[in-house]
Every structure is written in C-alpha cells, then in structure tokens.
Amino acid sequence: xxxxxxxxxxxxxxxxxxxxxxxxxxxxxxxxxxxxxxxxxxxxxxxxxxxxxxxxxxxxxxxxxxxxxxxxxxxxxxxxxxxxxxxxxxxxxxxxxxxxxxxxxxxxxxxxx
Amino acid sequence: xxxxxxxxxxxxxxxxxxxxxxxxxxxxxxxxxxxxxxxxxxxxxxxxxxxxxxxxxxxxxxxxxxxxxxxxxxxxxxxxxxxxxxxxxxxxxxxxxxxxxxxxxxxxxxxxxxxxxxxxxxxxxxxxxxxxxxxxxxxxxxxxxxxxxxxxxxxxxxxxxxxxxxxxxxxxxxxxxxxxxxxxxxxxxxxxxxxxxxxxxxxxxxxxxxxxxxxxxxxxxxxxxxxxxxxxxxxxxxxxxxxxxxx
Amino acid sequence: xxxxxxxxxxxxxxxxxxxxxxxxxxxxxxxxxxxxxxxxxxxxxxxxxxxxxxxxxxxxxxxxxxxxxxxxxxxxxxxxxxxxxxxxxxxxxxxxxxxxxxxxxxxxxxxxxxxxxxxxxxxxxxxxxxxx
Numbered sequence: 429x430x431x432x433x434x435x436x437x438x439x440x441x442x443x444x445x446x447x448x449x450x451x452x453x454x455x456x457x458x459x460x461x462x463x464x465x466x467x468x469x470x471x472x473x474x475x476x477x478x479x480x481x482x483x484x485x486x487x488x489x490x491x492x493x494x495x496x497x498x499x500x501x502x503x504x505x506x507x508x509x510x511x512x513x514x515x516x517x518x519x520x521x522x523x524x525x526x527x528x529x530x531x532x533x534x535x536x537x538x539x540x541x
Numbered sequence: 542x543x544x545x546x547x548x549x550x551x552x553x554x555x556x557x558x559x560x561x562x563x564x565x566x567x568x569x570x571x572x573x574x575x576x577x578x579x580x581x582x583x584x585x586x587x588x589x590x591x592x593x594x595x596x597x598x599x600x601x602x603x604x605x606x607x608x609x610x611x612x613x614x615x616x617x618x619x620x621x622x623x624x625x626x627x628x629x630x631x632x633x634x635x636x637x638x639x640x641x642x643x644x645x646x647x648x649x650x651x652x653x654x655x656x657x658x659x660x661x662x663x664x665x666x667x668x669x670x671x672x673x674x675x676x677x678x679x680x681x682x683x684x685x686x687x688x689x690x691x692x693x694x695x696x697x698x699x700x701x702x703x704x705x706x707x708x709x710x711x712x713x714x715x716x717x718x719x720x721x722x723x724x725x726x727x728x729x730x731x732x733x734x735x736x737x738x739x740x741x742x743x744x745x746x747x748x749x750x751x752x753x754x755x756x757x758x759x760x761x762x763x764x765x766x767x768x769x770x771x772x773x774x775x776x777x778x779x780x781x782x783x784x785x786x787x788x
Numbered sequence: 789x790x791x792x793x794x795x796x797x798x799x800x801x802x803x804x805x806x807x808x809x810x811x812x813x814x815x816x817x818x819x820x821x822x823x824x825x826x827x828x829x830x831x832x833x834x835x836x837x838x839x840x841x842x843x844x845x846x847x848x849x850x851x852x853x854x855x856x857x858x859x860x861x862x863x864x865x866x867x868x869x870x871x872x873x874x875x876x877x878x879x880x881x882x883x884x885x886x887x888x889x890x891x892x893x894x895x896x897x898x899x900x901x902x903x904x905x906x907x908x909x910x911x912x913x914x915x916x917x918x919x920x
C-alpha cells in the first residue's frame with residue numbers, strides 16, 4: 429500500500445490549522461494586552477503556575493503547542509518549496525526536527541511545573 | 542446595437558518558422574453581445590486566415606476553446622466582450638506546451654485521466670438482469686464533479702502543476718474522487734494507491750485557483766481537500782489494521 | 789509538417805508575482821512564520837515559568853511592555869486574522885462538506901458556525917486568562 433507518509437504530517441497540519449485559526453487570535457490579544465501594560469490577572473506568576481500545574485492546563489497547553497508547531501512546520505515546508513528551493517527531503521527533515529524539538533521541550537517544561 | 546473596436550493581442554507561434562511565440566495585434570469591430578470566440582472567428586474569417594485555435598460547440602459543452610484571456614484561464618465562448626476592456630490579450634492555456642498559435646498539447650493530462658482509473662470498479666460480478674441502484678442522495682454526493690468538460694482551465698490555473706507536471710493535477714484527481722464517492726464503485730482503495738502516493742493529492746497546496754476559474758463550477762480544490770482527509774484517515778486505518786484490505 | 793511544441797518558461801522563484809490570486813496565497817502561507825514565532829515564544833514563557841522563579845517571570849512580563857512590541861502584536865493580530873483565521877473558515881466547508889438527505893448543507897451555514905464557535909472560544913480564553 430502506498431499512501432505516502434505525507435498523509436501523517438498533512439493530518440497534523442490540518443488539525444493544527446483549525447486549532448490555530450480558533451485559538452491564536454485570542455493568544456495574540458493576550459500578548460498585546462501584556463505589551464500595553466494591561467497584564468491579564470491570571471498571567472501573574474502564581475495564577476499561571478497554578479493553571480500549568482493542573483492536568484487540564486497541561487493538556488490544553490500541550491495540545492495547542494504540539495499541533496501549532498506541526499502546522500507551522502508543514503506549511504513552512506510548502507513555503508520553501510514555493511519560493512523555489514527544491515531540496516524537499518532536506519527541508520522536510522529540518523522543519524520536522526525543529527517541530528519535534530519544540531514538542532519535546534513543551535512536554536519537558538510542562539512536566540517540570 | 543453598439544459596436545466597439547477591440548484591440549486583440551494574440552499570441553502566435555508557427556513551429557515551422559518561429560523560434561519563440563510573439564504577439565500580433567488585430568483590431569476587431571465587436572458588437573457588445575459577442576464573446577471572445579466570435580472575435581477570434583472574425584479574425585480568422587476576415588483578417589488573417591492563418592490563425593489557429595480550437596473550438597467546436599460555442600455553448601460551454603465541448604470544452605475545447607479554453608484560452609488565457611487577459612491572464613485568466615477562460616472558455617472563450619462564455620467570455621463576453623462587454624465585460625472586458627478595450628485591449629484584450631489572448632494566449633494559449635498556460636502550463637501546456639504550445640502546438641501552434643492558440644492550440645496547446647494536452648497529451649500529459651490525457652494520460653493522467655487514464656491513470657486514475659475513472660470508471661466503476663467492482664470486486665463482485667454485476668447482479669444478473671439487474672442494474673446497480675443509486676438514490677438521489679447518493680447521486681448528490683458527487684453530481685457536481687460529473688460536470689467537468691475537460692477544458693483544462695484548472696491545469697492552466699494551477700501553479701503546482703506548472704512548476705512540477707508530475708503532479709496529477711485538479712481535473713484528473715477530481716474525476717477520481719467522483720468515482721470514489723459513487724456508491725456503485727468498489728475501487729477506492731485501488732485508486733488510493735495512485736491518488737495518495739507522492740505526486741498525488743499531497744502536491745496540492747490549496748491555492749484554490751482551479752475552482753475559481755472552473756467554468757462549470759466543479760470545484761476540484763474541494764475534491765482534493767476531501768481526498769487528503771480520506772488519505773489521512775485511510776493511512777491510520779491501515780496502520781492500525783482496521784481494514785480488511787491488502788497490506 | 790514537423791511538430792515542435794514550445795514550452796513557456798516559468799520562474800521557480802517568482803511565479804506568484806504573475807497574478808493577485810497567487811500573491812494572496814503566498815501571504816496566506818507566510819502566516820506559518822507567525823504561528824512558529826508565537827509557539828516558540830509561548831514555549832519560552834513556559835521555560836521561565838518552569839524555573840519557578842517569581843522574579844524571572846516578573847522581569848519577563850516587564851520586558852514585554854514596550855510600544856515596539858505592542859505595535860508588532862497589533863499588526864500580527866490583523867495579519868493573522870485576515871490571512872489565516874478568516875480564509876481557513878471560508879475554506880472549511882470545502883474539506884468537510886455536509887449533506888442532509890439529498891441536499892448539500894449551504895457553505896454559509898458551516899462558515900457561520902465556525903465564526904460563532906470562534907467568538908465563543910476567544911471569549912473563553914480571554915476570560916480564563918482574567919482579561920475580561
């Protein structure tokens with residue numbers, strides 16, 4: 429059977445694209461509020477630490493970051509291709525390695541908290 | 542009835558004389574109800590009998606008069622003069638080799654249409670003295686995809702096909718999807734071998750241009766996304782052994 | 789008569805400059821840089837949080853507070869909305885068509901559904917963060 433492995437990364441890309449479309453605008457608003465000095469109450473250390481300590485919080489953060497990273501990685505691979513760089517295998521390895529690294533770091537930090 | 546002078550810039554190429562294509566200008570007095578195809582016929586009948594282009598039905602059925610009209614892949618029989626500026630540039634469909642003037646070579650896509658096995662495949666013998674039945678709801682699942690007239694405008698609009706013509710491309714993949722969605726068909730997994738392989742659906746990056754230029758509103762881009770979802774689901778089904786199909 | 793089909797050259801690097809449709813497509817694909825940026829930014833925040841030091845966290849938050857960042861986030865927000873969120877919702881019914889009986893559910897229903905869900909989710913996240 430020859431369903432290309434691209435099926436796997438495309439699945440993550442599609443799931444991640446849907447998720448980022450829904451979640452990232454609000455996330456960017458949080459960054460924006462913080463940069464304007466209106467730091468949201470639950471982004472203070474104690475509150476945010478408590479959130480990231482709970483299993484629900486860990487799970488939410490992990491799923492969002494995991495899918496977003498793989499979404500970005502796959503789309504970047506296509507962007508590089510569209511800009512005329514045709515070393516697809518090499519590019520794929522590079523972007524997916526970075527996404528894997530990000531995923532592992534996310535898991536590591538969340539488990540430390 | 543008003544007549545307007547249209548300045549046509551037509552791409553010409555004679556394989557026996559020309560090294561490369563060039564543009565030739567014609568001034569055509571056009572009644573406003575004319576389409577581009579009428580203007581081209583005027584050129585051939587009245588101004589220049591050497592201009593070569595394909596057409597047949599003049600009514601959006603045969604799919605042979607597809608050309609680039611001001612950079613947009615179009616059926617020239619449904620592109621009205623009244624919707625266009627005074628200067629119009631006509632080129633052969635992009636992403637295809639030019640045979641002569643406005644005529645392009647479709648051989649590559651014709652092969653691809655064959656390759657995707659666009660016919661009903663059955664594992665069992667057909668029932669004797671009976672036909673396979675289909676409800677209106679089952680027909681509705683793929684009816685839009687049967688509207689394709691192979692005008693190849695979608696291929697001219699698809700940058701991924703232009704950059705790498707190993708890609709099976711919009712019309713052929715949409716046609717394959719039409720049979721995958723047909724309740725009488727049992728060849729989906731066999732077809733998936735071709736469709737979900739490299740050069741299949743994954744080469745599509747959902748630019749969406751194919752659907753925007755399609756004169757019959759077939760929406761190949763939608764078909765391709767659905768096939769990607771199918772491919773992704775099918776991949777895991779096979780990995781997890783959830784299918785009775787061959788490994 | 790000899791056949792000698794002519795193949796028109798296409799630039800592999802600037803093909804998308806040919807028409808507006810391709811340019812919008814490339815702008816859409818470039819949102820991946822924003823997703824990557826904000827993902828790693830958030831991971832950095834988690835790293836600082838994981839260190840368990842209140843001082844480090846507070847100085848991280850303070851470091852965010854400048855006009856430059858505010859402008860960057862505001863522009864990023866608009867760019868993201870117009871080239872990722874809205875196009876994604878618009879294209880969603882294509883990938884997941886819904887048929888009820890022998891009629892296809894109009895695309896607009898699915899698109900509106902996405903917007904409603906999006907507003908709900910956004911309000912929830914902002915509420916959760918204590919910004920409302």
